[in-house]
Amino acid sequence: MAEKPRLKLPKEAKKGEVIEIKTLLPHVMESGQRKDKDGKAIPRKIINKFVCEFNGKPVFTADIEPAVAANPYMQFHARVEESGTFKFTWTDDDGTVTTAEESITVS
């Protein structure tokens, strides 16, 4: 756990431009469907929510079910009108919250 999320987005953009953002968090995404070698169900442990905000305003949110594959990958877009900071938040079933930030200069 506590592995670093990976982010991919431009450092600079023009005002009003729609940019592409790619994120990935290394995580097992245990579905709760699998059984261990003694036949006991392995308890579910997934990232159930992903949030992206820009300067405190919501951009994109995903409510995630166990059907999302391990190392949850999210690709989406954002329209940038001003320079600022993107904040990314991943919430684990166990309450652990992983965050990451990335700034962008808009001209």
Place this chain on the structure above:
Amino acid sequence: MRQLSRRAALALGASGAAATFIGLPDSVSAAAKEAADQIAKFTGGKTAEKSKVSIELPEIAENGNTVPLSVSVDAPMVGDNYVSEILVVADGNPNPGVATFRFSPLSGKAEASTRIRLAATQNIIAVAKTSKGELFTNQKLVKVTIGGCGG
């Protein structure tokens, strides 16, 4: 005698395989029903128009453990007229829910991509809701060679 028992064992194996095969449609329809329930909850029982939504998926997914999925809606994303949510369900998974994507005018585009798990060949259904309450939908069949739920 020995030969006979071997044949009997083979026959038993074959009938066993047939039984699991016959058992399949039941579980599929149960999942499909749950998927329909989730969609009805999302739409509030209204019918979604089959347009504007595109789903990108491989036609054949060799490994159900990680299947690239992309959903998008051809609709404006400005001010008070934007795509607010897209619900994605897989009607043949043990839990049909896949994800709900929520957008804002700051999203710029109503498009999201991720990677999903699929237990078997099934339909992926996406339903989009706009800020004005319009509903759009689409679905796509994906063939899965090896299931990804680790049974």
